[in-house]
Amino acid sequence: MTESKSTLFTSDEYDQVAKYMMGDLSRYRENIIVPRNMGPVTIKTFEQKMIEGFSESCPFKAGLSCVMGYGLGGALGLFSASVNPTITGQDAKQQTAREVFRDLRKSTHSYAKSFAMIGLVFTAVECTIETYRGKSDWKNGTYAGLITGGLIGYRAGLKAGIFSAVGFATFTTAMDYYMRGH
Secondary structure, three states, X not given: OOOOOOOOOOHHHHHHHHHHHHOOOHHHHHOEEEOXXXXXXXXXXXXHHHHHHHHOOXXXXXXXXXXXXXXXXXXXXXXXXXXXXXXXXXXXXXXXXXXXXXXXXHHHHHHHHHHHHHHHHHHHHHHHHHHHHOOOOHHHHHHHHHHHHHHHHHHHOHHHHHHHHHHHHHHXXXXXXXXXXX
């Protein structure tokens, strides 16, 4: 009679065979393979994944929208102040350069703050809704427009809040429809 062994490999030999067959799995836990439409497949480093995760986070998106809204609002405020004179009528006097620049700065800053706040609130609400729903579609912008418009308009009363919410939601839905190319 022949004597049979119950195991073919020791645990160390089994680990060596598994590593030979499957490779070192730690590499795949640290990196993600990113397929591309054109060109070779690349492997993202840990730092690239951290930067990508940070730039796709809701606080970063909201902060970026706030800064961009401030810049756009400032540009529109500057244009608006340069087109609309502040002193009109028969009692109008010639403004000094200092008064003109003061009006420009005041108008520019006012528009910039308003646009920055709208950008911050809208983006934060939209990103939060998208995270909660787990979907990226037109409904996120519509819901965010309802909430943001309602918050903006509610300062003037309930009726103004409702009209503002519907108007902002309609605008964001139309913009989303246009931007997605439907």
